[in-house]
Amino acid sequence: MTSKFIVKQNKSIFERLKDDLRLVSVFFGNSPCEVTDGISKYSKITDELSSFEIKKLKAKMLYFKLKYGFVYDEFFDYRFIYKSRKQCLEYISNMERLNVYRKLFYNAPEYDVLHDKRETYKMFKKYFKRDALSIDNFQDLISFSEFIKKHNKIIVKPSNSNNGTGIFIINFEKEKISGMDAFKNCLFKDGALIEEFINQPGVLNDLYPYSVNTVRFITYFDNDRDTYDILASFLRMGFNKSQVDNSTIGGLSAAIDANTGIIRTDGYKENTGKSFEFHPDTGHKIKGVQLPDWNELHRMLDEIVRINPDLKFVGWDFAYSDKGWMLVEANRKPGFYAAQMCNESGLRPIFEKTLYKEL
DSSP, rough: OOOTOOOOOOHHHHHHHHHHEEEHHHTTTTTTHHHHHHTTHHHHTTTTSHHHHHHHHHHHHHHHHHHHHOOOHHHHHHGGGGSHHHHHSOOOOHHHHHHHHHHHHHTOOOGGTTHHHHHHHHHTTHOOOOOOEEEEGGGGGHHHHHHHHHHHHEEEEETOOTTTOEEEEETTTOOOOOOOHHHHTTOOTTEEEEEEEOOOOOOHHHHHHHOOOEEEEEEEEEETTTTTEEEEEEEEEEEETTTTTGGGTTEEEEEEEETOOBBOOOETTTTTTTTSOOOOTOOOOOOOOOOTTTTHHHHHHHHHHTTTTOOOEEEEEEEEEEETTEEEEEEEOSSSSHHHHSSSOOHHHHHTGGGGGOO
């Protein structure tokens, strides 16, 4: 039975007829909605298919795009090529996610604190376990000078950035850059948060040493039950010597067993349809790795989600350091893409029992 929450395109009879004609045209060698271009980047997956099987696949791709809004990258990253319609509809398309967010967060000022990284730091400072400094204008130059005297390696985050955009690292020991030039680089229109760099020891560093690799929990707090559900948990790692671990800009993601802290899948790379048993940069096996001090991280998460129960739905990022687990960021509109991609099954069933109850 189709879920009542699945977002379908609202179309007229004429528009639906046009969609049907597009599907038929696939079998006559045409390429409506760029379906041929959409399949071409995944040739390693489709090379062994016959011409008739390719036509059937294109029709399936087009059907899920026209009816449910799944773009072609989602189709391959979620491995719809191997799944039944019922299994495919357990996934949530990005189009549906955005539609849900418009309904839930359009008039939700309680989440404003998570829009600005500086405000997030103030609310959850205890769990950051590291120094940080807000930068707004040239009046902060003296504070910045004192900060870099204490910390010769810093990470700079634009206050309102998303998906890792604009984040960069300054290592004063290795880079020939003056304090003034560094400060000018930190002046963003909406301000920035300057943080002490996180030293990452042990197995997380062994997996990939060029970025701080983070655990993402997506949680839903149920005020009626006074408790929360973990909707997804996965590890994010950098790739190709990138200093940022975010999957939307090329990182790898691997699902974690939330109870044990053991990585339970290979690493997946967004918009490629590829998975990796071993990290390509280090050769370290991904699946089966036990993340450290998992019970400590659960205790921290349990405290954090109760600080402001009005923040019912949040994506929390944690890093492991020489000071133990620490909060990196809190995200008010976490994406589902990486979570579903590496989960190896759609997250609709658990979202319908939790977040979607708010609709």
